[in-house]
Amino acid sequence: MSVIVTDTGFAPEDWTGGFAALEDWPANDCSVGLDLSPDTDPTRLSGVLAAPLIRIAFPSFADGRGFTLAARLRRLGYGGRLRAQGHVIADQYAMARRSGFDEVEIDTDLAARQPQDQWLTRADWRAHDYQARLRAAAS
Secondary structure (H helix, E strand, O other), rough: OOEEEOOEEEEOOOOOOOOOOOOOOHHHHHHEEEEEEOOOOHHHHHHHHOEEEEEEEEEOOOHHHHHHHHHHHHHHHOOOOOEEEEEOOOHHHHHHHHHHEEEEEEEEEHHHHOHHHHHHOOOOOOOOOOOHHHHHHOO
């Protein structure tokens, strides 16, 4: 079972289309989401921009390659739903949002160890980056 984390807190899974790996993903099929591993070749990303939902795996909280993939997808023009899935911790939520993710999927064990209030503390991700602090100090 998994929990979806957004800026408003915990939510149940609402995606019903299932997921396929990049090798098996039926291009331009708007009913199937796409699963990407953190070691996905970035040159293959331009072919997935039609996916309705892309889920990027985070096998460890110490593996930041998913953040890079998310930012690259957004720079390529991906406008669909982008989800970080796996071992993302609450302290990384602001980074996930800044790099382009819309939501984070965690398992119920992690949700129990890091309850909703810890994630909501980081939900105001736009206001607490170093650039915002610099702009405030300059004015």
